[in-house]
Amino acid sequence: MEKVTSLASEKGLVLFSKSSCCMCYAVKILFQELGVTPMVHEIDQDPEGWEMEKALKRLGCNGPVPAIFIGGKLVGSTNEVMSLHLSGGLLPMLKPYQTLC
Amino acid sequence: MNSPTPQFVPSRLGIYEPIHQIGIWGENFKSNGNPNTSTSVIVEVDNKLENESETTSHEMLTASNTYEQEASKPIDKIQRRLAQNREAARKSRLRKKAYVQQLENSRLKLIQLEQELQRARQQGLYMGGVLEGSHIGFSGTVNSGIAAFEMEYGRWVDVQHRQICELRTTLNAHISDIELRILVESGIGHYFELFRMKSTVAKADVFYVISGVWKTSAERFFSWIGGFRPSELLKVLVPQLDPLTEQQILEVCNLKQSCQQAEDALSQGMEKLQETVSSTVAGGPVDEVSYIPQVATAMEKLEALVSFVNQADHLRQETLQQMSRILTTRQAARGLLALGEYFHRLRALSTLWATRPPEPSLP
Numbered sequence: 360m361e362k363v364t365s366l367a368s369e370k371g372l373v374l375f376s377k378s379s380c381c382m383c384y385a386v387k388i389l390f391q392e393l394g395v396t397p398m399v400h401e402i403d404q405d406p407e408g409w410e411m412e413k414a415l416k417r418l419g420c421n422g423p424v425p426a427i428f429i430g431g432k433l434v435g436s437t438n439e440v441m442s443l444h445l446s447g448g449l450l451p452m453l454k455p456y457q458t459l460c
Numbered sequence: 461m462n463s464p465t466p467q468f469v470p471s472r473l474g475i476y477e478p479i480h481q482i483g484i485w486g487e488n489f490k491s492n493g494n495p496n497t498s499t500s501v502i503v504e505v506d507n508k509l510e511n512e513s514e515t516t517s518h519e520m521l522t523a524s525n526t527y528e529q530e531a532s533k534p535i536d537k538i539q540r541r542l543a544q545n546r547e548a549a550r551k552s553r554l555r556k557k558a559y560v561q562q563l564e565n566s567r568l569k570l571i572q573l574e575q576e577l578q579r580a581r582q583q584g585l586y587m588g589g590v591l592e593g594s595h596i597g598f599s600g601t602v603n604s605g606i607a608a609f610e611m612e613y614g615r616w617v618d619v620q621h622r623q624i625c626e627l628r629t630t631l632n633a634h635i636s637d638i639e640l641r642i643l644v645e646s647g648i649g650h651y652f653e654l655f656r657m658k659s660t661v662a663k664a665d666v667f668y669v670i671s672g673v674w675k676t677s678a679e680r681f682f683s684w685i686g687g688f689r690p691s692e693l694l695k696v697l698v699p700q701l702d703p704l705t706e707q708q709i710l711e712v713c714n715l716k717q718s719c720q721q722a723e724d725a726l727s728q729g730m731e732k733l734q735e736t737v738s739s740t741v742a743g744g745p746v747d748e749v750s751y752i753p754q755v756a757t758a759m760e761k762l763e764a765l766v767s768f769v770n771q772a773d774h775l776r777q778e779t780l781q782q783m784s785r786i787l788t789t790r791q792a793a794r795g796l797l798a799l800g801e802y803f804h805r806l807r808a809l810s811t812l813w814a815t816r817p818p819e820p821s822l823p
Contacts, residue, residue: 381736381764382771385729392721437771444718445778447711 360414362407368431370398371456375415375426377403382437383425389440393450394457397427429453558625565621568811572676575814605664612657613674616650617807623647624800627793637789644789647796648780655773658686666765676810679803685730685772690719690779693799697783700798701791711786715779722775730768737761 367373372390374397376383390397402408402415402424415423420436427434429452434440443449627643662669672680672687682688694716704712740758744751784792 379736379761381729381733382767384732385725385771388728389721389725392724437767438774441722441771441775442778444722445715445775445782447714447718449718 360410360417363411363414363418366398366400367428367433371430372397372453373428374399375411375420375424375428376401377424379403380422380424382422386425386427386437386440389444390453393453395453396456396458429456554629558629561625568808571815572807572811575811579814605661606668609657609661609664609668610674613654616654616657620650620800621804623650624797624804627797627800631790631793631797640793641789644784644792644796647793647800648784651780652777655777658773659770662686662766662769666762666769669769670765676807677813678806678810682806684723685726686769687772687776688803689723690775691716691723693776693779694719694783696802697795697798700794701787704791708786712783715782715786719775719779726768726771726775733761733764733768 363375366375372395374383374386374390376387376399378401387397387399400411402411405411412423415426418426418433420426420433422436425436425440427436427440434443434452440449443452623643623646627647630640630643658669668674669686672683675683679688682692684692694712698712737758740761741754744754783795787795
């Protein structure tokens, strides 16, 4: 759990993913379209991946991936990110982290 | 209505008129599917009035008091009677129109069903593909899940159609925003019901949902991950909503953009899934007889398809939700009418296509 929370606070936009997960891929594409680059942690390639998975589940992520943290706080999984985006709430949260291209 | 007898529907006051009028109302009531109740009440009331006897029903008591009052104002009585009869006649005409509309739609639906049945018989039922090579027990569950969905969906389309007709007549009449809101809420809720149904059957057989075989052919043409594209929904709705305020235009614009972005992301995720499954199935040496490991691994990867179908429906739901928030009640009602009518026309297109005359054979 500590690893997850510490990694989540390391950068403004953090995404916990699995390299084999296509829904995680979709979320990565969405962030790309929005002009942000999240810090991605592939937990299936992490030696402590199993613990991280349990930690994410305990935090409420059913997937458990993708799990998105903005500003160190858990936003949620795909559902939450999509709802937030359609309601117009995601872009303001991402503004500080948008890279100028 | 300012009638002193609010419990009566206006048409029942047709009893004041000569007997031959009752026949007309009776016919009209038959169209509502309540032949016996209404007609017998009319006859009963008529008899009681002629006898000037007290009745036990509350409605009749109110009516009796009113008749005594009206005895002192003969001119008003006549005028009011005429107005009420006009109102009754108008409502009767509207009901007849709705009934005829219902009949025509049922006829179209019948043709559609007959065509589908014919096609199903010719091509062999979809179940044939599902049953091949699967264990009896599993396929039994899958089939019952699919059968249940097909029945529910048939009912869903019927309710959808009724709601659209109701929206149409209501928007043309002068109805309060509060009552219109109720229709809007139930209209949106009806779509949410469909997403719930799809989620259940997707667990049983996600390929069934994605194939769109449960929809008509024209609808299937536009299918995106087991349903309509949210951005398509907005394209159909927005032109019907004029005039929009500046604020609304901005919000709809933003919604269009975020919708498109979310759709693109899911589409690319689906492509990635296809690539993954394809390479998994194709992987491994082909000169080996056993392909079980590849197929078994591919099975695991296909689990993700369920989450894509669910996410696509989530997107549809959120789009409807956001539009409902942005629009006024009346705009939302017009939007729902436009959307429902659009799908209805697509279904009609499918039927028309299925019943088109065969191409003449070459000489």
